[in-house]
Amino acid sequence: MATDTHTCTNTADNYSCHASPVALIDHVAIKHNIARLRQLLTYGQSNHTPRIWAVAKADAYGHTLELAYPGLCSADGLAVLTLDDVRHCRALGWTGPILAMSPQISRAELKDPVLYPLHLIIDHAEQLAHLAALNPRFAPHVWLRFRASLNHAGFNQTDYRKAYAFLQTALREGRLAGLGHLQHYASAEIAEQLRKERQAFQALIGGMPGSVCSENSAALLSDHAAAAATDWVRSGIAVYGISPLHGMSGHDLGLRPAMVLQAPVYGIQVLGAGEFLGYNSRFQATRQTRVGLVRCGYAHGYPRGLAEGCEVMVYGRKATIIGRVSMDTLTIDLSDLPDVSCNAMVTLWGTHELPIETVARQADTIPAQLCTALTARVPRLAMP
Amino acid sequence: MATDTHTCTNTADNYSCHASPVALIDHVAIKHNIARLRQLLTYGQSNHTPRIWAVAKADAYGHTLELAYPGLCSADGLAVLTLDDVRHCRALGWTGPILAMSPQISRAELKDPVLYPLHLIIDHAEQLAHLAALNPRFAPHVWLRFRASLNHAGFNQTDYRKAYAFLQTALREGRLAGLGHLQHYASAEIAEQLRKERQAFQALIGGMPGSVCSENSAALLSDHAAAAATDWVRSGIAVYGISPLHGMSGHDLGLRPAMVLQAPVYGIQVLGAGEFLGYNSRFQATRQTRVGLVRCGYAHGYPRGLAEGCEVMVYGRKATIIGRVSMDTLTIDLSDLPDVSCNAMVTLWGTHELPIETVARQADTIPAQLCTALTARVPRLAMP
Numbered sequence: 001m002a003t004d005t006h007t008c009t010n011t012a013d014n015y016s017c018h019a020s021p022v023a024l025i026d027h028v029a030i031k032h033n034i035a036r037l038r039q040l041l042t043y044g045q046s047n048h049t050p051r052i053w054a055v056a057k058a059d060a061y062g063h064t065l066e067l068a069y070p071g072l073c074s075a076d077g078l079a080v081l082t083l084d085d086v087r088h089c090r091a092l093g094w095t096g097p098i099l100a101m102s103p104q105i106s107r108a109e110l111k112d113p114v115l116y117p118l119h120l121i122i123d124h125a126e127q128l129a130h131l132a133a134l135n136p137r138f139a140p141h142v143w144l145r146f147r148a149s150l151n152h153a154g155f156n157q158t159d160y161r162k163a164y165a166f167l168q169t170a171l172r173e174g175r176l177a178g179l180g181h182l183q184h185y186a187s188a189e190i191a192e193q194l195r196k197e198r199q200a201f202q203a204l205i206g207g208m209p210g211s212v213c214s215e216n217s218a219a220l221l222s223d224h225a226a227a228a229a230t231d232w233v234r235s236g237i238a239v240y241g242i243s244p245l246h247g248m249s250g251h252d253l254g255l256r257p258a259m260v261l262q263a264p265v266y267g268i269q270v271l272g273a274g275e276f277l278g279y280n281s282r283f284q285a286t287r288q289t290r291v292g293l294v295r296c297g298y299a300h301g302y303p304r305g306l307a308e309g310c311e312v313m314v315y316g317r318k319a320t321i322i323g324r325v326s327m328d329t330l331t332i333d334l335s336d337l338p339d340v341s342c343n344a345m346v347t348l349w350g351t352h353e354l355p356i357e358t359v360a361r362q363a364d365t366i367p368a369q370l371c372t373a374l375t376a377r378v379p380r381l382a383m384p
Numbered sequence: 385m386a387t388d389t390h391t392c393t394n395t396a397d398n399y400s401c402h403a404s405p406v407a408l409i410d411h412v413a414i415k416h417n418i419a420r421l422r423q424l425l426t427y428g429q430s431n432h433t434p435r436i437w438a439v440a441k442a443d444a445y446g447h448t449l450e451l452a453y454p455g456l457c458s459a460d461g462l463a464v465l466t467l468d469d470v471r472h473c474r475a476l477g478w479t480g481p482i483l484a485m486s487p488q489i490s491r492a493e494l495k496d497p498v499l500y501p502l503h504l505i506i507d508h509a510e511q512l513a514h515l516a517a518l519n520p521r522f523a524p525h526v527w528l529r530f531r532a533s534l535n536h537a538g539f540n541q542t543d544y545r546k547a548y549a550f551l552q553t554a555l556r557e558g559r560l561a562g563l564g565h566l567q568h569y570a571s572a573e574i575a576e577q578l579r580k581e582r583q584a585f586q587a588l589i590g591g592m593p594g595s596v597c598s599e600n601s602a603a604l605l606s607d608h609a610a611a612a613a614t615d616w617v618r619s620g621i622a623v624y625g626i627s628p629l630h631g632m633s634g635h636d637l638g639l640r641p642a643m644v645l646q647a648p649v650y651g652i653q654v655l656g657a658g659e660f661l662g663y664n665s666r667f668q669a670t671r672q673t674r675v676g677l678v679r680c681g682y683a684h685g686y687p688r689g690l691a692e693g694c695e696v697m698v699y700g701r702k703a704t705i706i707g708r709v710s711m712d713t714l715t716i717d718l719s720d721l722p723d724v725s726c727n728a729m730v731t732l733w734g735t736h737e738l739p740i741e742t743v744a745r746q747a748d749t750i751p752a753q754l755c756t757a758l759t760a761r762v763p764r765l766a767m768p
Contacts, residue, residue, distance in 0.1 A: 019466055019488070058683035058711055059761065081712060082403055102650070102712070104403070124651060149660045152677060152713055153651050187664050266486070267508060267537050276533045280571050293536060299442035299756035304749055305689065327442055327756060328465060328486070329536055365688055372683035372711060376760040377443065 021263035021296040021348070023374060025063045026383040029256040030054075030071025033241050036254045040224045041233065050228060051076035053099050053213070055236030057085065062371040063240060063259055064380045065092060071258065072239070077119070079234055083109055090114050099143070099234075102153070105130050111138050121145050121182060123153040128166055134175045141178035142167060143213055146204055148197055150186040157204055164208050180211035180231065188218035189245055198226060218244035221253055242356055242367045249355040259371055260350035260383070263296035265314075265342055268334070277331055278323025290334045292319070294346050297328040301374035302348065303363035310362040313347040313354045314340050405647035405680040405732070407758060409447045410767040413640035414438075414455025417625050420638045424608045425617065434612060435460035437483050437597070439620030441469065446755040447624060447643055448764045449476060455642070456623070461503070463618055467493055474498050483527070483618075486537070489514050495522050505529050505566060507537040512550055518559045525562035526551060527597055530588055532581055534570040541588055548592050564595035564615065572602035573629055582610060602628035605637055626740055626751045633739040643755055644734035644767070647680035649698075649726055652718070661715055662707025674718045676703070678730050681712040685758035686732065687747035694746040697731040697738045698724050 034052060042049045054075035055061075060068035069092045072078060077097035078089050083105070086098045099119040107130050110118075116138065122128070123145040131142065144163055147154030155163055164179075171179045183201045187193035201214055211231035217238035220227035222245060227233050237243075241250040241257040250257055271277060271285040294312075298304040302325060310321045312332055319332045319340075334340050349356040349370070360367040374380075418436060426433045438459035439445075444452035453476045456462060461481035462473050467489070470482045483503040491514050494502075500522065506512070507529040515526065528547055531538030539547055548563075555563045567585045571577035585598055595615035601622035604611035606629060611617050621627075625634040625641040634641055655661060655669040678696075682688040686709055694705045696716055703716045703724075718724050733740040733754070744751040758764075 019468065062683070062759075084403065104650070147653065149665060150663070151653055151655060151659060151661045151675070152710070152715065153653065186660065186662065190664075193665075266488070269531065269535055269537065271535060275535060276570065277535045278570065279534070280574075281533060281577075291535070298753045299446070301685075301757055301759070304753045326536070327752060331536070368711060369682045369688045373685055373757060373759060375446075375685070375757060 019264075019295070021261060021300050021302075021378050023062070023378050023380045024260045024262065024350075024383045025067035025380050026256070026258045026260070027068060027071035028383075029241050029258040030063075030068055030239055031074045033239050033250075033255045033258070034071070034074045034235075037220065037233070037235055037238060040254075041220065041228045048228070050215075050230050051232045053077045053079040053232055053234040054239045055079040055101075055234055056089070057081045057101065057236070058372040061236060061240050061368060062374050062380075065089065067380055067382050068240075068258070069094070075239070077232070079236075083112075083115060086115050086118065087112075097141070107133050110134060110140065113138070115140075117141070117177070119143060119178075122163065122167070123147070123155065125155075125159065125163065128163060131167070131170055131175065136174045139175055139177040141180070142176055143180045143182040144210075146181070146183040146201055148183045148186065148201060150184050152184070154183070160204060161208075164210075178211065180213055181205045181208070182213045185214075185216060185219055188216055189222070191222060194219055194222065216244075221245060237368050240371065242371070249352075249357045251352050251355065257350045257352075257355065259356070261296075261302075261348040261374070261378075262345045263294050263300075263330075263348060265292045265340065265344045265346060266295045267293035268341060269293060269331075279326060280324065283323040283331075288335070289322075290338070291322070292332045292334045292340060292344075292346070294330045294332055295328065296330055296348060297326050299327045299375065300378050301370075302330065303359070303365065303370065305363060306359075307362045307364070310359060311354060313351060314344055318353075319346070403648075403679070405645060405684050405686075405762050407446070407762050407764045408644045408646065408734075408767045409451035409764050410640070410642045410644070411452060411455035412767075413625050413642040414447075414452055414623055415458045417623050417634075417639045417642070418455070418458045418619075421604065421617070421619055421622060424638075425604065425612045432612070434599075434614050435616045437461045437463040437616055437618040438623045439463040439485075439618055440473070441465045441485065441620070442756040445620060445624050445752060446758050446764075449473065451764055451766050452624075452642070453478070459623070461616070463620075467496075467499060470499050470502065471496075481525070491517050494518060494524065497522070499524075501525070501561070503527060503562075506547065506551070507531070507539065509539075509543070509547065512547060515551070515554055515559065520558045523559055523561040525564070526560055527564045527566035528594075530565070530567040530585055532567045532570065532585060534568050536568070538567070544588060545592075548594075562595065564597055565589045565592070566597045569598075569600060569603055572600055573606070575606060578603055578606065600628075605629060621752050624755065626755070633736075633741050635736050635739065641734045641736075641739065643740075645680075645686075645732040645758070645762070646729045647678050647684075647714075647732060649676045649724065649728045649730060650679045651677035652725060653677060653715075663710060664708065667707040667715075672719070673706075674722070675706070676716045676718045676724060676728075676730070678714045678716055679712065680714055680732060681710050683711045683759065684762050685754075686714065687743070687749065687754065689747060690743075691746045691748070694743060695738060697735060698728055702737075703730070 079099040118140040145154035213232040215227040215233045217235045241255040269291040271289040277283040323331045356367045463483040502524040529538035597616040599611040599617045601619045625639040653675040655673040661667040707715045740751040
C-alpha cells in the first residue's frame with residue numbers, strides 16, 4: 001500500500017534498544033576529566049597539589065553512581081549528600097575518603113565503621129554535640145562550613161569562630177581526624193563576584209589553622225592558581241565533562257562529556273506545505289517536510305520549554321527540532337536527510353558537535369539541570 | 385552555643401521520611417475522578433455512555449502504575465504506550481481491555497496470550513501486514529488513527545480510507561476483534577480549534593462503520609455532549625485530578641488531585657537585611673528573614689525556572705519560595721511562620737489550596753510535565 005506514513009516495526013533483536021531513549025555513560029571520560037583537573041591544578045605550581053573531591057550527589061549528576069564509579073574512583077575522594085549515599089559508595093567498593101555534604105548525623109549513626117574514612121560538613125550548631133561525644137575509634141574529619149553569600153547552610157562569621165574553637169578542642173582531644181575550612185560560592189562563574197567571595201572567606205579563616213576546601217568547578221577552571229593554593233577542591237559538573245563557565249563548552253576546557261543521550265526514530269511523517277505539527281500547531285510547514293518522530297519527551301526529562309531551532313545529530317549530521325516537545329515524542333526535520341529512517345538513533349546531547357551546554361542554553365537552563373533531571377524512564381547504560 | 389543557624393538532627397524513627405521529598409499517591413482520588421468523568425459523560429444523555437480508557441503511560445503520569453492501579457482499575461480499560469507496558473498492567477492483575485497506543489508489533493509478539501483483550505492503535509502501513517497474518521485466537525481490536533493536525537502519527541485522509549478497507553476485510557475474516565476510528569487533538573483546550581478538528585474527523589469517518597475514540601480529557605471536559613456521543617474516551621490528566629483547561633483547577637471541575645508532593649525542612653537560616661540568598665544572589669533580604677531550607681531541587685524534577693513568588697504550604701499556611709531552586713534545595717521565607725522548624729513537611733503541590741496547575745503556571749509549563757518529570761530520587765508512597 002502506498003503511503004507517506006510509516007513507523008518502525010519490531011524485530012526480536014532491536015526491540016529493547018528502540019523502545020526508549022538511553023543515556024550512555026562513559027567512565028573513561030570521567031577519568032580523563034579528573035586527570036585534566038589535576039593537570040590544571042599542578043600547572044606552574046610547587047609540589048603542593050590539592051586533592052580532588054569528585055562530587056557524586058544526585059546519583060552522580062544523573063550518570064548513576066554505578067556506571068560513573070570506575071571513573072570517579074580516580075579522584076582522591078567522593079563527595080555525596082547523606083550518610084546513606086556514603087554507604088552506597090562503600091557498597092561499590094570505595095575505601096578512600098568520602099565527604100558527606102548534608103548529613104543528618106547522630107552519635108549512633110556515626111558508630112558505623114563502614115562510613116570511615118569519613119569527612120563531614122558541619123554547618124549547624126546541633127551537630128557539634130554529636131561530635132563532642134565521639135570516641136577516637138570513630139573520628140571523622142570535619143569541615144566547618146561558612147555560609148558565605150550563598151546562605152544555604154553554614155555558620156555566620158561570629159558562630160563560625162565559636163564553632164571553630166569548640167572543634168579545635170575536640171581535635172586536640174583526639175575525637176576528630178582533622179578540621180578544615182569550607183565554603184561554597186554563590187557566583188563562582190562571575191569573576192568579580194568570585195574574587196569578592198574568596199576574599200571574604202580568606203579574611204574569616206586567617207589565623208585559624210586548618211586545611212581549606214573552597215573551590216568548585218567554576219572557581220578552579222577560572223583561576224587555577226587560587227585553587228592550587230587550597231588543600232581539597234570539590235568538582236561536580238566538570239568531572240562529568242561539562243563546562244560551568246558561560247560561553248564555553250567542556251571541549252573548550254579540555255574536558256570530555258561523560259553522558260550521551262540518544263533516542264530512536266520510531267516513525268516518519270511527511271507534511272505538505274501549510275500543514276501543522278504538534279500541540280497547539282506550533283510548527284507550520286512552509287514546504288513539504290519530512291518529519292522524524294523521536295521517542296523522547298518531557299516525561300523522560302527532556303526540556304519541554306525549548307527555544308525554536310534546537311539541534312540534534314543523526315548519522316553525523318545536524319537536524320532541527322520542530323514543533324513542541326510532547327510527553328513521549330519530539331519531532332525533527334529530516335527533509336534534508338532522506339537516508340535517515342526508522343530505528344536510526346538520534347543524539348540529543350553529549351558530543352563535541354552537540355554539547356549539553358548548547359541544549360541547556362536553548363532551554364534557558366543549566367546543564368546540571370538537564371543531566372540530573374532525566375527520569376527513571378531513561379535507562380543508563382555503560383558506553384560500549 | 386547560641387546561633388541563628390540550625391539544621392535537623394536525625395533520630396532513628398524519622399530518618400527515612402526526612403532524607404528526600406516524597407510523592408504521596410492517592411488511588412481513591414483516581415477512582416473518584418474516573419467516577420466524575422463517567423458522571424459528566426452520562427449527564428443528560430440517553431442510556432448510551434462511552435467507556436473510559438484511563439491513560440497510564442509515563443508510569444501513570446509519574447504516579448507509578450503500581451500505586452495508581454487500585455484506582456485506575458475502575459476504568460473500563462487502561463491505555464499505555466508499548467506492549468511491554470501492556471504486560472506490566474497484566475502483571476498487576478488487570479484482565480480487562482488494554483490499549484497500546486504506540487506499539488511496535490510483530491506477528492510473533494502478538495501471539496502472546498497475556499496481551500489479550502488487546503486494543504492496538506494502527507497508525508502506519510507496515511503494521512497492516514502483521515495484522516493480516518494473524519489467526520482468530522489472537523485477534524486484537526484495532527483503532528485506525530487519523531493523523532489530524534497533530535501529525536505525530538497516523539494516516540492522512542487518502543491512506544486512512546485505504547487502510548480502513550483493508551482492515552474491514554480482516555475484520556470480516558475474523559482476524560480482528562473490532563475496528564474503530566481514532567484521532568488525537570492538537571488543540572483540545574481551545575474551543576474553536578476543537579470544533580474544527582472534531583468536524584474534520586467526523587467528515588472523514590462518515591459512512592465508515594466502526595466505534596469512535598476521539599475525545600481526551602480537555603475535549604470531554606469542555607464539551608460533555610460531544611464526548612458522550614462517542615464510544616470510548618481517553619482520559620489521562622483528568623484521571624489524576626488535574627485540569628487540562630486554562631484558568632481552571634481540577635477542583636473547579638470536580639476532580640481530586642492524586643499526587644501530593646512534599647519535602648522536609650532540613651535547616652533554618654536567618655538572614656539580616658541586605659543579605660543575599662542562593663545562586664547568583666537572586667534574592668536579597670529587605671528585612672530580617674527566616675529562611676527554611678527544603679530538601680527538594682531540580683535533581684528531583686522540581687522546576688528550576690520558576691517565577692518569583694511561587695508558594696508552598698506548611699502547617700496549612702502559605703510560604704513563598706525565595707532565591708533560585710538549586711540541585712537539592714529550595715528555600716522558603718518562614719519569617720511569618722516562626723513555629724515552622726526542622727523536620728516540618730512542606731507541601732509543594734497537590735492540594736486544593738496549592739494545585740499543581742498553579743505551580744505549572746509559575747514555571748511556564750503544564751502540569752503533566754511536572755508530575756511525569758519527577759526523578760527516581762523522589763519515592764512514591766501510597767497516601768496513608
